Amino acid sequence: TQLLEQSPQFLSIQEGENLTVYCNSSSVFSSLQWYRQEPGEGPVLLVTVVTGGEVKKLKRLTFQFGDARKDSSLHITAAQPGDTGLYLCAGGSGGRRALTFGSGTRLQVQP
């Protein structure tokens, strides 16, 4: 069974602070996706990384896929209240079409 562990589970910070969220597994994934989910809504894709060591930037968000494709991180610079939400990583494994989701990191950014 492939498992994805996210840390921290919960993070409450002040506006303007930086933060990093981690997604770790003992399994190798062919791709890693990050989603954000707001209350009462489904998750929405932020980014997909597929190559070991790959770094992608989306405005103030920086995503990295580990060299061995077993882990990933999400770094947010100068967090804003609009960044509040549940951040989910999800791993894909080629032959298995369904994504495996991590347990999520709930981020709260206080104004």
Added chain:
Amino acid sequence: DTGVSQDPRHKITKRGQNVTFRCDPISEHNRLYWYRQTLGQGPEFLTYFQNEAQLEKSRLLSDRFSAERPKGSFSTLEIQRTEQGDSAMYLCASSPPDRDNSPLHFGNGTRLTVT
């Protein structure tokens, strides 16, 4: 692109009753997924369809759960003899054909409460 639509948004039922949820995927998407999410957790995979064929089903899925996608378009998820542990958000997602690492497009879910 009208997005993935799920109905109903909320369902309250008594233990032992049967419930059925509906999902309408994005029209050109041939892949459809059902996930379950409990409070504070990530989505847990239930089952996956490609067109009308159910290609994957979680081993965690009780035989009280059944899903169909008869014409390869909309899908239904039925839970028979509901239990309090079935209370959760049931999420449907779809993705386009023939693309590796396709993102999942989620609906806003059906929240089930079993009393």
